[in-house]
Amino acid sequence: MNKIAVLGAGKMGAGIAQVAAQAGFKVIMRDLQMPLVEDGLKTIDLNLERLIKSGELKPEKKSEILSLIYGTVDLSDLKDADLVIEAVVENMAVKKQIFAELDNICPPHTILATNTSTLSITEIATSTQRHDQVIGIHFFNPVPCIKLVELVRGMETSDDTVKKTQGFIERIGKEHVLLNRESPGFIVNRILLPYINEAVWLYGEGIDKETIDQAMILGANMPIGPLKLADIIGLDTLYSIMLVFYNEFRDTKYRPHTCLSTMVRAGYYGRKSGQGFYNYE
Numbered sequence: 001m002n003k004i005a006v007l008g009a010g011k012m013g014a015g016i017a018q019v020a021a022q023a024g025f026k027v028i029m030r031d032l033q034m035p036l037v038e039d040g041l042k043t044i045d046l047n048l049e050r051l052i053k054s055g056e057l058k059p060e061k062k063s064e065i066l067s068l069i070y071g072t073v074d075l076s077d078l079k080d081a082d083l084v085i086e087a088v089v090e091n092m093a094v095k096k097q098i099f100a101e102l103d104n105i106c107p108p109h110t111i112l113a114t115n116t117s118t119l120s121i122t123e124i125a126t127s128t129q130r131h132d133q134v135i136g137i138h139f140f141n142p143v144p145c146i147k148l149v150e151l152v153r154g155m156e157t158s159d160d161t162v163k164k165t166q167g168f169i170e171r172i173g174k175e176h177v178l179l180n181r182e183s184p185g186f187i188v189n190r191i192l193l194p195y196i197n198e199a200v201w202l203y204g205e206g207i208d209k210e211t212i213d214q215a216m217i218l219g220a221n222m223p224i225g226p227l228k229l230a231d232i233i234g235l236d237t238l239y240s241i242m243l244v245f246y247n248e249f250r251d252t253k254y255r256p257h258t259c260l261s262t263m264v265r266a267g268y269y270g271r272k273s274g275q276g277f278y279n280y281e
């Protein structure tokens with residue numbers, strides 16, 4: 001495996017392109033418009049500067065890493081990629097359309113991976129003629145810092161695809177867990193988000209946010225309280241993932257509290273909007 005392509009130059013796409021280039025892969029990073037590609041390249045540049053300042057990267061390495069990343073808006077530039085990692089919006093219709101296009105453009109050996117957090121790998125694979133070469137590679141935010149990657153098989157993902165993808169994950173220096181069957185939210189989000197949701201329920205019952213967060217920090221040794229973490233993840237993201245669990249399992253234990261839906265409707269998305277459970281302005 002030599003050439004990696006990343007679709008989407010946003011939060012996740014730029015991070016994935018960076019770690020792949022740092023491992024010596026040639027990377028093509030594609031977004032819809034050139035300013036978005038340039039934003040992604042700027043983010044990578046800043047991240048590398050930070051690594052230089054902290055002594056984790058030799059200054060002379062920076063230009064070498066950046067020269068491995070080719071930014072483009074042209075989908076046909078992906079035609080000789082060995083592995084494509086899709087990191088565009090979390091929308092099944094968009095992802096299926098992209099996978100159908102990739103299936104036409106890429107050579108038969110190319111593995112098509114998705115960084116989806118919640119959507120079905122199996123369903124995404126149905127938009128291609130290579131169900132066995134579609135896999136979930138779920139990175140965590142921020143990609144350069146978080147060690148874990150969840151590798152997720154769709155129903156028809158082959159052993160060969162898993163093996164080659166594991167090789168890639170090892171080369172970029174990440175640890176992985178392999179899910180042999182897909183399940184909504186995989187492992188980390190499946191456990192983490194209902195935990196946060198329970199904290200939202202307590203808040204909805206009238207316990208104040210500081211008390212809930214302090215209890216979990218001091219009593220359960222959590223590095224951060226659940227409501228502060230909800231603000232970092234984004235209340236809109238938390239809400240939409242809880243709805244995926246709720247709809248998929250038809251189990252009321254996953255239902256989001258109405259105070260969460262109300263906050264989302266009010267535009268209280270957490271840190272990114274300046275207001276969530278806490279105020280950031």
Ligand SMILES: NC(=O)c1ccc[n+]([C@@H]2O[C@H](COP(=O)([O-])OP(=O)(O)OC[C@H]3O[C@@H](n4cnc5c(N)ncnc54)[C@H](O)[C@@H]3O)[C@@H](O)[C@H]2O)c1
Pocket residue numbers: 007008009010011012013030031032036086087088089090091094098115116117118138139140141
């Ligand atoms: N943000 C997280 O914490 C996180 C963590 C793990 C997984 N994910 C998943 O990663 C994916 C991307 O999330 P993100 O937070 O980076 O989103 P983002 O909004 O930061 O970036 C998405 C980018 O994709 C681009 N895009 C849309 N359609 C495209 C297309 N057809 N071709 C190329 N680019 C296209 C957009 O212009 C945007 O720049 C989603 O599926 C999300 O669920 C996100």
